[in-house]
Amino acid sequence: MVDSLRPHQRIFVALDTTDLGRAVELAQGLKGAIGGVKIGKEFFTALGPEGVHRVCECGLPLFLDLKFHDIPNTVAGAIRASLALNPFMVNVHASGGRRMMQAAAKAANDALLNKRPRVIGVTVLTSMAREDLIDVGLDVEPLEQVLRLGRLAKASGLDGVVCSAKEVVALRGSVGANFTLVVPGIRPAWAAADDQRRVVTPRDAIDLGADYLVIGRPITGHSDPAEAARLIAEELADA
Numbered sequence: 001m002v003d004s005l006r007p008h009q010r011i012f013v014a015l016d017t018t019d020l021g022r023a024v025e026l027a028q029g030l031k032g033a034i035g036g037v038k039i040g041k042e043f044f045t046a047l048g049p050e051g052v053h054r055v056c057e058c059g060l061p062l063f064l065d066l067k068f069h070d071i072p073n074t075v076a077g078a079i080r081a082s083l084a085l086n087p088f089m090v091n092v093h094a095s096g097g098r099r100m101m102q103a104a105a106k107a108a109n110d111a112l113l114n115k116r117p118r119v120i121g122v123t124v125l126t127s128m129a130r131e132d133l134i135d136v137g138l139d140v141e142p143l144e145q146v147l148r149l150g151r152l153a154k155a156s157g158l159d160g161v162v163c164s165a166k167e168v169v170a171l172r173g174s175v176g177a178n179f180t181l182v183v184p185g186i187r188p189a190w191a192a193a194d195d196q197r198r199v200v201t202p203r204d205a206i207d208l209g210a211d212y213l214v215i216g217r218p219i220t221g222h223s224d225p226a227e228a229a230r231l232i233a234e235e236l237a238d239a
């Protein structure tokens with residue numbers, strides 16, 4: 001658990017758009033009210049590194065959510081290439097295995113002093129239920145697989161994992177305090193659930209033991225995104 005953060009620094013806003021103007025406007029308007037922006041495959045495939053540079057010109061930290069999953073050499077190369085974007089966090093699929101994660105963690109060490117990104121693992125996608133795991137040959141409960149991959153990620157030198165709020169307590173018990181837990185699926189009591197099925201409030205997620213919250217539409221879809229972020233940070237201040 002990262003204890004020394006101010007409440008708003010725990011909020012990473014998902015910029016799930018291919019509209020560069022909108023993304024830049026959101027980032028500029030949210031600076032000072034959030035901890036950083038999360039950029040994923042939709043934005044990156046459409047707008048590339050140049051788009052990321054434009055969004056981050058305002059100085060907000062970057063969570064580059066490209067979920068690398070390939071042979072160790074290729075993932076290490078991708079992590080090294082990502083360092084040009086000066087990310088605060090990058091991620092890989094933990095199911096890529098120990099050697100892949102070790103290569104990713106080692107590649108991140110090539111960053112300049114104090115610029116090493118946290119390398120975060122994706123355990124089991126929350127879109128996958130028990131039947132989906134069986135389909136791919138894994139006869140195991142999703143939570144058991146999450147814990148297995150969480151421990152493997154830690155043993156392989158990663159800095160944390162992305163997980164759902166309902167996995168936070170068990171993961172904390174399994175991997176200990178000094179491991180970053182990043183949690184999406186967050187909805188303040190005043191926001192719509194959208195297509196998220198199992199949501200928790202920002203405050204509950206932090207109380208459970210999350211370090212960083214990934215929040216998209218409750219902020220980006222609000223008529224005043226900075227105000228929405230401030231309301232959430234206020235809620236976190238009481239956590």
Ligand code: C5P
Nearest residue numbers: 014016126184185196214215216217218
């Ligand atoms: O708009 P919303 O708050 O639902 O956005 C959540 C973000 O977190 C999206 O970028 C989504 O892809 C991502 N995410 C998620 N659930 C996961 C993993 C990632 O919602 N299990």
